[in-house]
Amino acid sequence: MRFLADRTIAVVAHGxxxxxxxxxxxxxELGAAAMRDALRxxxxxxxxxxxxxxxxxxxxxxxxxxxxxxxxxxxxSPAWLQAIDLGGAxxxxxxxxxxxxxxxxxxxxxxxxxxxxPSTRYLGRQGGHRAEIADPAGWGGPVTGFGLLASVYADRxxxxxxxxxxxxVQLRENATRNPNACAELARPLTEEAYRRSRPIADxxxxxxxxxxxxxxxxxxxTSTAAARRRGLARVAxxxxxxxxxxxxxxxxxxxxxxxxxxxxxxxxxxxxxxAASDIRMLQAYDDFxxxxxxxxxxxGFCARGEAGAFVLANDLSPAGRxxxxxxxxxxxxxxxxxxxxxxxxVEAVRQILGEAGxxxxxxxxxxMVTGLGVVPYAGNWxxxxxxxxxxxxx
Amino acid sequence: MSGGIDLPEAGLxxxxxxxxxxxxGELRLQCDPGADRxxxxxxxxxxxxxxxxLEWRAVPRTGTLLAHTLVRTPVPGFPLPPPYRxxxxxxxxxxxxxxxxxxxxxxxxxxxxxxPTGAQAGLPPEAAEGxxxxxxxxxxxxxx
Numbered sequence: 258m259r260f261l262a263d264r265t266i267a268v269v270a271h272g273x274x275x276x277x278x279x280x281x282x283x284x285x286e287l288g289a290a291a292m293r294d295a296l297r298x299x300x301x302x303x304x305x306x307x308x309x310x311x312x313x314x315x316x317x318x319x320x321x322x323x324x325x326x327x328x329x330x331x332x333x334s335p336a337w338l339q340a341i342d343l344g345g346a347x348x349x350x351x352x353x354x355x356x357x358x359x360x361x362x363x364x365x366x367x368x369x370x371x372x373x374x375p376s377t378r379y380l381g382r383q384g385g386h387r388a389e390i391a392d393p394a395g396w397g398g399p400v401t402g403f404g405l406l407a408s409v410y411a412d413r414x415x416x417x418x419x420x421x422x423x424x425x426v427q428l429r430e431n432a433t434r435n436p437n438a439c440a441e442l443a444r445p446l447t448e449e450a451y452r453r454s455r456p457i458a459d460x461x462x463x464x465x466x467x468x469x470x471x472x473x474x475x476x477x478x479t480s481t482a483a484a485r486r487r488g489l490a491r492v493a494x495x496x497x498x499x500x501x502x503x504x505x506x507x508x509x510x511x512x513x514x515x516x517x518x519x520x521x522x523x524x525x526x527x528x529x530x531x532a533a534s535d536i537r538m539l540q541a542y543d544d545f546x547x548x549x550x551x552x553x554x555x556x557g558f559c560a561r562g563e564a565g566a567f568v569l570a571n572d573l574s575p576a577g578r579x580x581x582x583x584x585x586x587x588x589x590x591x592x593x594x595x596x597x598x599x600x601x602x603v604e605a606v607r608q609i610l611g612e613a614g615x616x617x618x619x620x621x622x623x624x625m626v627t628g629l630g631v632v633p634y635a636g637n638w639x640x641x642x643x644x645x646x647x648x649x650x651x
Numbered sequence: 652m653s654g655g656i657d658l659p660e661a662g663l664x665x666x667x668x669x670x671x672x673x674x675x676g677e678l679r680l681q682c683d684p685g686a687d688r689x690x691x692x693x694x695x696x697x698x699x700x701x702x703x704x705l706e707w708r709a710v711p712r713t714g715t716l717l718a719h720t721l722v723r724t725p726v727p728g729f730p731l732p733p734p735y736r737x738x739x740x741x742x743x744x745x746x747x748x749x750x751x752x753x754x755x756x757x758x759x760x761x762x763x764x765x766x767p768t769g770a771q772a773g774l775p776p777e778a779a780e781g782x783x784x785x786x787x788x789x790x791x792x793x794x795x
Contacts, residue, residue: 386666386692389666389692390666390669390692390693390749391692391749392726392728392729393670393728393729393784394737394749394750394751394783394784394785395722395726395729395731395735395737395749395750395751395783395785396726396737396749397722397723397724397726397737400724401720401722401737404720404721405718405719405720405737405738405739406718407720408718408719408720408759409717409718409759412759412760456721456723457723457724458720458721458722458723459720459721459723460720461720506698507688507690507698507699508690508691508746508747511717511741513717513718513739634692634749635691635739635747635748635749636747
């Protein structure tokens, strides 16, 4: 997508509501609040939104007309309307699709809206191999999948417990400076408390896993020309995006740790003309701590088997050389269901616009945001996606 | 019910056939005879050649353990109480299977075999009730 590297697309606004456990609110209500936040920050009026893209919430699963209901409820009249179901990769994949639609002339200004309330109402239900093959054989959900991957990592390289503890503690520290983090999680954590947390899917512990909550977030994407016309001076340009789904379609690889990130990470960096060492901050999809380490290796921040040493050797705090998940990520802000992938996206935009307050990264010239979506049968994950954003004056 | 396994009413025919074979005592996988390749989970087409025919081929129950973990929270409808160990096994016939692993501290890379249950073990189908349908146990490595 050359037009991205040419900086013809701009993210001009971000919106977010605080994550909350069992909020009692619906995805529509949360989504409306996130949209209002984004509109207020940008001065964009609802009538100017001519494109809408939204994730399908777990709390509304089974409604086959979700995006229509959403725009009707919000009072929008889009010329381009798109649902997206790539799990945790949906938010950044949504920005890329919105950019493509703008580039193709289908619309000019797209609201990408991610809202879900699965800790209030969970209606998700998966068919196919999940219901017919895996569940009858004892599958315990995504934690089983990541427990299996973790066992492979532990067997091959040794379990990087010290690095995982360091990461878990840092993300909690970041969350204490994020007013949108879930209240239950926005508290300091000690490495000792991490080590004492109960096993969930060995070798994974409770504090290696996300906590499900309710929440919503949004970005507004438009053409750089339209942003300039509107006088929106500070923007984040999506300059590179790559995704890959089902990278081993015939199940031939014996390496359960090899993922699509080994393909899309280097490609996205090449598209942006950057090396991994040029990335100013990483907002990594973090449904599990080990997922962050796997991505560091597969994308190329360090060699395979060395992510533990990398985490221990580098300051990943907002003041460090490679800040990671500066708002606490999903691990410490909460996973608002299928809107969870938007947490890293919104944080990256916020940082690049210089609006991250007490956790602001200095000279935020760029950010890599990753997404990881859907647990397949006997593999690692379905979709791997990488988005690189740059500020106006890198 | 299909082979003692509760399946959604709209389940894939191929999944029903797999479980029915298993309940009858046979581990049969879909195989594309042209490519001599088996596939799992069961699908409505060959992953090698979408227009190719598929046959259900009886395959050895043996394989290699690729990964394992403990399930520690109850899974609705599953007969075993937690904690129980599960794993991924690369069957000698090619595909990866997910199932229960009946071993205390198994080693990744070790040899395992699928345990016959019910009719597979020469018992009446009721004997499969309350038993996980896919269970692997360690076997001695064949001296190769």
